[in-house]
Amino acid sequence: MTDGLATANNNGHDHDLELGGLDQALGFHLRTAQQYVAREFAARFEHLDLSPVQYSALVLIENNPGRRQADLAAVLGVRQPNLVVRIDDLVNRGLVSRSADPLDRRANSLRLTAAGKKFMTQVRKAHEQHTDSLRNVLGQQDYEKVVEILSKLSGL
Amino acid sequence: MTDGLATANNNGHDHDLELGGLDQALGFHLRTAQQYVAREFAARFEHLDLSPVQYSALVLIENNPGRRQADLAAVLGVRQPNLVVRIDDLVNRGLVSRSADPLDRRANSLRLTAAGKKFMTQVRKAHEQHTDSLRNVLGQQDYEKVVEILSKLSGL
DNA sequence: TATTGTTATACTCTATAACTATA
DNA sequence: TATAGTTATAGAGTATAACAATA
Numbered sequence: 001m002t003d004g005l006a007t008a009n010n011n012g013h014d015h016d017l018e019l020g021g022l023d024q025a026l027g028f029h030l031r032t033a034q035q036y037v038a039r040e041f042a043a044r045f046e047h048l049d050l051s052p053v054q055y056s057a058l059v060l061i062e063n064n065p066g067r068r069q070a071d072l073a074a075v076l077g078v079r080q081p082n083l084v085v086r087i088d089d090l091v092n093r094g095l096v097s098r099s100a101d102p103l104d105r106r107a108n109s110l111r112l113t114a115a116g117k118k119f120m121t122q123v124r125k126a127h128e129q130h131t132d133s134l135r136n137v138l139g140q141q142d143y144e145k146v147v148e149i150l151s152k153l154s155g156l
Numbered sequence: 157m158t159d160g161l162a163t164a165n166n167n168g169h170d171h172d173l174e175l176g177g178l179d180q181a182l183g184f185h186l187r188t189a190q191q192y193v194a195r196e197f198a199a200r201f202e203h204l205d206l207s208p209v210q211y212s213a214l215v216l217i218e219n220n221p222g223r224r225q226a227d228l229a230a231v232l233g234v235r236q237p238n239l240v241v242r243i244d245d246l247v248n249r250g251l252v253s254r255s256a257d258p259l260d261r262r263a264n265s266l267r268l269t270a271a272g273k274k275f276m277t278q279v280r281k282a283h284e285q286h287t288d289s290l291r292n293v294l295g296q297q298d299y300e301k302v303v304e305i306l307s308k309l310s311g312l
Numbered sequence: 313t314a315t316t317g318t319t320a321t322a323c324t325c326t327a328t329a330a331c332t333a334t335a
Numbered sequence: 336t337a338t339a340g341t342t343a344t345a346g347a348g349t350a351t352a353a354c355a356a357t358a
Contacts, residue, residue, distance in 0.1 A: 024303060026306075027197055029302075029303055030193050031194075032310035033186060033310045059178055060176065064173050064174050070340080075175075080339075081341070081343090084341060084342085106333065138309070146302055149298045150185035152293055152298070153290075154185045154187075207347090237350085238350085262317070264316080
């Protein structure tokens with residue numbers, strides 16, 4: 001293990017509680033697993049000051065230059081008002097440009113700036129380390145399997 | 157399909173965005189799948205006015221009468237101050253009793269009241285419907301598989 | 313000293329309503 | 336009339352610090 005977070009999230013409890021089926025409940029495991037992964041992500045992206053949604057937004061903007069915010073919000077599973085402030089931050093930091101879409105002047109065209117493109121090399125490295133850490137806990141096969149199964153719920 | 161929520165969460169988007177690997181990222185799927193399952197849960201437990209943590213707490217109290225709050229908090233993955241208010245609510249509703257532990261007078265002994273035990277029949281029914289809905293989307297085999305894999309991250 | 317439960321509090325994420333400017 | 340983006344705001348969920356009672 002390279003650090004404490006690479007260990008699975010047992011919350012430090014050697015519990016002896018009767019779980020009463022809680023250990024077979026998907027909702028329970030989803031919630032606690034998500035807590036663990038969110039913490040791993042936070043530790044890995046702390047120096048880049050990016051939230052999970054901001055990371056995903058940057059990846060989508062990089063791969064789909066010129067798209068509008070509504071399209072991103074739909075794929076990311078965030079409401080438009082909540083995405084606005086996240087994009088505001090990326091624009092203020094000079095990583096993303098917002099320009100009016102000439103075909104529809106209500107819409108904003110999102111693109112990475114030169115600084116944003118350069119920033120993505122660090123972002124990719126952080127995400128690789130994050131993914132490696134999770135793969136190290138689950139194993140390659142189970143990592144792919146759980147992604148495949150969860151896709152049916154996340155709808156992507 | 158029995159209702160709208162029984163459908164997987166595609167957020168209503170027939171997107172044509174290049175995902176740039178986002179669809180292979182566990183963190184992304186965990187977050188969006190958790191949103192879907194939390195909404196399914198909320199719809200299914202609305203009439204009982206129970207949060208996911210309160211549901212889990214009730215199950216643990218039922219199966220481990222007399223335990224202290226700290227033990228529950230550890231298993232549930234919640235901080236003690238946040239559990240207090242949840243238990244407060246269950247106590248105020250007459251479902252759970254808090255009594256001083258005679259062996260350690262700092263601690264609270266948690267038990268279901270008679271009303272709480274009766275309430276659990278409705279709770280079990282709601283959770284069965286919730287689980288059936290998720291199993292219907294995933295299939296029995298994948299439901300069990302994803303629970304097994306996520307257990308490595310949730311540490312239960 | 314350390315721990316249990318509690319209060320107070322702050323921060324993040326998420327949700328809706330209402331506005332503006334366009335369409 | 337409807338949509339894209341925005342503002343303001345409210346509600347969850349979660350985090351820490353500090354205190355009283357007890358160990």
